Amino acid sequence: SFADFDLNYFWHWSKFTDYLQCVLTFTGVTGYITYLWLDSPVFVETLGFLAVFTEAMLGVPQLYRNYHNRSTEGMSIKMVLMWTSGDTFKTVYFILNQAPFQFSICGLLQVFVDIAILLQVYLYSYYPQKPVSHTAHPASTKAL
Template identity: 40%
Template sequence: MGFIGDLAAVGMAVGPPLIYVDQVRKILKARDSSGFSIDICAVVIIANITRCFFYLGHRFETSLIVQSILLITSQLFLLSLCIHNRPTRSSQERIDNEQQSFASRMLKQRPFNFWQWDRLGSYLEFLAGFIVVMVIIHFALGWSSSVVESLGLIALGLESTLPIPQLLSNYRRRSTEGFSDLVLAGWLGGDIFKTGFYLARHSPMQFTICGAITVLLDLCVLAQRLIYRDRAPQNLPEDEQIIGAPIDHEHELALHSPYGDMDPEDDSRQRTS
């Protein structure tokens, strides 16, 4: 039983980070990360940083803290990959965006454009600031058991929402194209396994409750996969479906020109006539 328990602990530590290997492969192959919600990286990284500070005040399974460190590292790599493989926006889309009113753009944007930045450095700066805040909380209030338990609840609560960004992304696109089936299988199988692991190891109740919630959300993503199957994303301009397609600069200039696609000489001849 001891050997099986140790083997399960190793699986708990290295299994979740390995789930995303196939997603990395799909992004590299297609050079397109649009099928994978980048918010998943936010949830995983923030939740596991919080879990690390929870560990400082409430010791739990060593395999789980190792899992957190590996997940943070792997998600930072995946985040970098997603940023560098975002789909190229068409020239028309950029022009339409420029012509939108300020109020309209503000309604569509998140506060401070959170987690939608263009540079990896912006994400790292935010995470560094978040860690500083957590350090302050740890040294100022780490003696309080209620604060420590709250950190655990926050960490596990965030982790339980992991499938939600992908659920929303799939719904908006009416497609699961670009999202790895192996990631989904890993989520569902892994969450069922770890919920049982928490129960068997008498882990803090936060782990068990949030694990069960995550399993239910995984099943929702699975339902989307069955409903949408291999349906292509809807409402995407044709030139957005070709990642890295060259922009027609002449057409872009014509759109900005007061003459549109008309030759200025033709326009002057029409006026004189």
């Protein structure tokens, strides 16, 4: 339930209702705060930037996971190519239409993250990392 909230298990939902409860609470609280501060240009600009920046960072967990695993196994290359093409077209659109600066910057950030993931695909496919040995570590062996 909502009362037994433990930050260590934040995204490890045991029931869909717990997830739904979290999303509805977050939406209600942020909606109310936005309503109260709607007349503040600083708040609106900050909220807008955070929204665009959050979207720009969507690929970073995948980038980190690939780096940590030294592999892109199981990842869809077509999906990353579609991300890259969509982010590139969107960023070019922002630049050509002189959209506010944060759109162009965050769009470029998205394109760079996409390119970094594509580079990981190339590097980990053509230059695979040596698998980590599963031999016993001297400190973990029992004395015979």
